[in-house]
Amino acid sequence: MHDFMMWMQTSALGHFMRESGPWTYAIVNLSHILGVASMFGALVILDLRLMGVWSRTPLAALAEAAAPVAAFGFALAATSGIGLLATKATEYIGNPFLYIKFPAVAIGVVNALVLNFSPAWRARGTRELSQRENRQLAWMGGTSLACWLTAMGAGRMIAYW
């Protein structure tokens, strides 16, 4: 763990975060928040829809808008997050919130991939889904909300340890 964090901290990215000026960290931090906000905002709507809320709104239509926003938000959050971590990586060793956040992110990503490849999701808008398929989607929507709420909560608390 220490070796990996030291490697991150002494990387070119680490040097850039620390030495390129007094506003760099703030801007990368802002990007991280914008990414998280976009991703979670889109997922709140999409995941609740998967769980049956707003059932009159077609899933396919909602997904067409929400899914790309969520994906873009995640990409922004992940990229900026690596920068934030590299700034002072070794100082985060032992911070319990990291050990909650990263597993939550990992499960969230795996869940998103499983959803993406599931027959139910792929069939959206093309045919009526079975009760079983709707239940599968609901579970994945609920898992998504739980994972990302956990990730965000733990992420915010890192600074207060």
Place this chain on the structure above:
Amino acid sequence: MQHQSLRRRLGTLAGAALVLVTVMVLSPLPLSAHHGWGGYMDAEFEISGTVETPVSVAGPHASMKIKADDGHVWDVVLAPPFRTEQAGLKEGIIPVGAKITAHGHRHRDAKKFEIKTERVTWNGKVFNVYPDRS
């Protein structure tokens, strides 16, 4: 019909939010007006020592570490990077081993050797990182 009930629902939500905000604002709980200073003691505090880790302006806060006379290594938390540099306290100005005094507020947790610093004094020079506070 649907349009009317949506407006009423939004109205209820707005009303609830307004009540909540009002309650919070008028709350008798002592709200600290100090951003980030709440975790530190109210009394003014100072600690002197020799620089172990020189000033780093890597965000979110600039910092340095000193070895104090009590034998402990203290975290000298400074202002955010831009304001710390504005006070003249840039990286590389104070060398490792230099004797400095940090004035500010000690962390409330007695087990933490951390000072949230208002000004640093070195060689008679004062670096005031929070000029509106000192």
